[in-house]
Amino acid sequence: MKKIITLGEIMLRFSTNIGERLFKADQVQMHYGGAEANVAVSLARFGYHVQFVSKVPENMLGLAVDRHLQSNGVQTDFLLKGGERLGTYYVESGVGLRSAQVTYDRKYSSFSQLTIEEIDFDEIFQDASLFHVTGITAALSPSLRELVLHSLKKAKEHGVTTSFDFNYRAKLWSQEEASDTIKTFLPYVDGCFCGELDAIYLLGIEKAAPALEGRAKLEYYYQKIKQLYPNIRFMSSTFRQVISASTNALQGNYYLDGELYQSKVHQIEHIVERIGGGDAFAAGILYGIVEGMAPEELVEFAAAASVLKHTVHGDCNIFSPNEIKEFASQAPGKIVR
Numbered sequence: 001m002k003k004i005i006t007l008g009e010i011m012l013r014f015s016t017n018i019g020e021r022l023f024k025a026d027q028v029q030m031h032y033g034g035a036e037a038n039v040a041v042s043l044a045r046f047g048y049h050v051q052f053v054s055k056v057p058e059n060m061l062g063l064a065v066d067r068h069l070q071s072n073g074v075q076t077d078f079l080l081k082g083g084e085r086l087g088t089y090y091v092e093s094g095v096g097l098r099s100a101q102v103t104y105d106r107k108y109s110s111f112s113q114l115t116i117e118e119i120d121f122d123e124i125f126q127d128a129s130l131f132h133v134t135g136i137t138a139a140l141s142p143s144l145r146e147l148v149l150h151s152l153k154k155a156k157e158h159g160v161t162t163s164f165d166f167n168y169r170a171k172l173w174s175q176e177e178a179s180d181t182i183k184t185f186l187p188y189v190d191g192c193f194c195g196e197l198d199a200i201y202l203l204g205i206e207k208a209a210p211a212l213e214g215r216a217k218l219e220y221y222y223q224k225i226k227q228l229y230p231n232i233r234f235m236s237s238t239f240r241q242v243i244s245a246s247t248n249a250l251q252g253n254y255y256l257d258g259e260l261y262q263s264k265v266h267q268i269e270h271i272v273e274r275i276g277g278g279d280a281f282a283a284g285i286l287y288g289i290v291e292g293m294a295p296e297e298l299v300e301f302a303a304a305a306s307v308l309k310h311t312v313h314g315d316c317n318i319f320s321p322n323e324i325k326e327f328a329s330q331a332p333g334k335i336v337r
Helices: 035-045 061-069 133-138 142-157 175-188 194-202 214-228 277-291 295-309 322-329
Strands: 003-007 011-013 029-034 051-057 079-081 088-092 101-105 129-134 161-165 191-193 235-243 249-258 259-262 266-269
Touching: 003 035, 003 142, 011 175, 029 035, 029 051, 029 061, 035 061, 035 129, 035 277, 051 061, 061 079, 088 295, 129 133, 129 142, 129 277, 133 142, 133 175, 142 175, 161 175, 161 277, 191 277, 194 235, 214 235, 214 249, 214 259, 235 277, 235 295, 235 322, 249 277, 249 295, 266 295, 277 295, 295 322
Parallel strands: 003 051, 003 129, 011 088, 051 079, 129 161, 161 191, 191 235
Antiparallel strands: 011 029, 088 101, 235 249, 249 259, 249 266
């Protein structure tokens, strides 16, 4: 069984009911999640031995996180206990043309206080095949930027394939801070999840000619990134058209060996939960890579995984590989008997 490592913060999310403003809400829904934790859950459900590296407080919320992860098949041997609090965030659910709004309350969380000295990456990466981390972790504090860089270097020392999702959040750090930091990570990255805006605003790549659109424009940016960082073997992203908070169109992109592969365009209507859709897509890409899927099959699988995530509550994708493959091959809305 393949051993996979993810590193990041898991938080408690409070979400309003549809149609309610956060400042007037007297009821909320609770879910546990975070980018790297969501990827960990997906990959564990895909049948891998997944270890989630993080830190949570030693109280009832920390216990709940542990149980959430283990109930989804994620191993918690490296889930440290300590610190004062579990990070939280609040989501005012979007509806119609009104977008969802996120309010963070994660300063001074247990994870944000994590130090390099607390983690033995030599032990963690022993016999590991894949390591995944995101820019969200690096955005939380200068010490965590050092920790992420250290973890990527250690992973490469152990021959572990490294995966990095830019996952830029403007509410957590500036473009300048993100750019300076991410550029130090990329020499140690085998694959990354990034799009056109990341290339322009975080990597400083010159904008594509106006004549380039869609596929050709993304190919241009990926070619430029590959020139800057020839060590990066694959790149991936999605094209999302937001028609309303409950109706989107989604297409997956996967760039390998100078060629861009794209999934079909999925029309997603009656979205139940968009949060975690990108993490489900990333996990689908990583699954395809570990399993040695052909690029065309891989990107279709990842896009289908993301679409299915939009149909369930919570941050995590809870579908098996067989369910995702079956969905990818069937007509939308068909009853499976």
